[in-house]
Amino acid sequence: MSTELMDALLKLVEEKGIGKEVIIEAVEAALISAYKRNYNQAQNVRVDFNPEIGSMRVFARKDVVDNVFDPRLEISVPQAREINPNYQSGDIIEIEVTPKEFGRIAAQTAKQVVTQRVREAERGVIYNEYIDREEDIMTGTVQRQDSKFIYVHLGKIEALLPLSEQMPSEHYKPHDRIKVFITKVEKTTKGPQIYVSRTHPGLLKRLFELEVPEIYDGTVEVKSVAREAGDRSKISVHSENADLDPVGSCVGPKGQRVQAVVNELKGEKIDIVRWSNDPVEFVANALSPSQVLEVQVNEEEKATTVIVPDHQLSLAIGKKGQNARLAAKLTGWKIDIKSQSDAEKLGMYKADENAPLFDLLSDEIE
The missing domain is CATH 3.30.1480.10 (NusA, N-terminal domain)
Known part of the structure; x- marks a missing residue:
């Protein structure tokens, strides 16, 4: 030869x-x-x-x-x-x-x-x-697009970003560098096919891992994520270290850490709340930025009734029910929100002038 x-x-x-x-x-x-x-x-x-x-x-x-x-x-x-x-x-x-x-x-x-x-x-x-990168985050370059996909170059292969996984508030141009979440890698007769997303809740989690060292090293754990991509998201965090504030760690000095995530997601609002295994506390935290007077729990149906001050009702429910909807996704509990006056009329709540409101263990980034 x-x-x-x-x-x-x-x-x-x-x-x-x-x-x-x-x-x-x-x-x-x-x-x-x-x-x-x-x-x-x-x-x-x-x-x-x-x-x-x-x-x-x-x-x-x-x-x-x-x-x-x-x-x-x-x-x-x-x-x-x-x-x-x-x-x-x-x-x-x-x-x-x-x-x-x-x-x-x-x-x-x-x-x-x-x-x-x-x-x-x-x-x-x-x-x-x-x-090995499935359910991981990668930075790619937008190559081209058609009616179904945006083609993102990841170094050795082009990945497919379907229309359903694109953020409605974003417009992509060739040569734009974007971070994407790899949702699926499969073998085909034409070679490997990779599908990516910009709307998956996993993208938000991975972005926080990149920006928050305490999440990356496991000191702070992301417990759950609820996301309506391009508009608003909620993320719950927890730390076994009682001396460490998990919410503050994610926000960072002068909000720099979470702001970096917001910038990557083109202004998507993010609520960071403290996780708790007590549904009363967790649901109250998840309804941030609304104040909560009381959370009544139905364990059998995994449902809660949340009572809020009258002037906080619209804030608790959110625009088109978004705040309540995201809180329910984040906690895994059904949430029914009632105003204080309605709850008193139904005999569900009796005001105690000396009872403090729930502390707001959360931060909202606009």
Whole structure:
């Protein structure tokens, strides 16, 4: 085999990040195919390919038998013993059958097979690399778009950002750099296919991991995320360290940390609330920025009735019910909000002038 072909094969190994053994296996498969096709041979053959010196030898593998029925696949014991007197019936013998002109034919035939194997191996390398990034965040560059997708280049492959996963408040132009959340990596006949999102709640969580060291190192844990992409989100956080304020950690000095997340999401409002395993406290916190007078819990139906001051009712419910809806998603509890006056009329609540309102353990970033 020519040194030029060997150099080309080694270059493929370096450029594509493919194991040398994959290339060698592809070459051997190509040589076997070339031999059988060009020399009209059907016997079982093996190719001995030495990549160090670029040599190749073809061996026909035959069963040693007492009675030969197919000379292409079998050899008699006497014939085998002419080669080596130690052969017995049932052994397998290898006879070199390398044609004189095989090198030239092999080089021509091997190219197509090797190219195909390299392409398959390269797809495998890319798939293995990105399957580990599923549910992770990556920075990509907008390439182009059509009626269904925006195509985002992630370095080695283009990812698909479906229309349903695009933020309604954003407009993407070619060469824009955006952070995306990888939702799915799958194998297809055309190679790996990667789907990404700008609306997934996981994007918000990963962005906070990038900006808040305490979340990245596990000191602060993101317990839940509720998001209406491009408009408003809520995120609950918790720390086992009683001396650490998880909400303050996420907000950062002068709001710098959370503001970086807001900027990446093009102004999406974010409420950061303190998580609690007590549904009364958690639901009250989740309805931030509204004040809460009382939370009544129905464990069986996993539902709550929240009583708020009359002047806080619209704030608690939010525009088109958004605040209550996000709070319900964040906590996993059904939330029915009633004003103080309505609750008193129904006998559900009795005002206590000395009872303090729930402390607002949250921060809202506009």
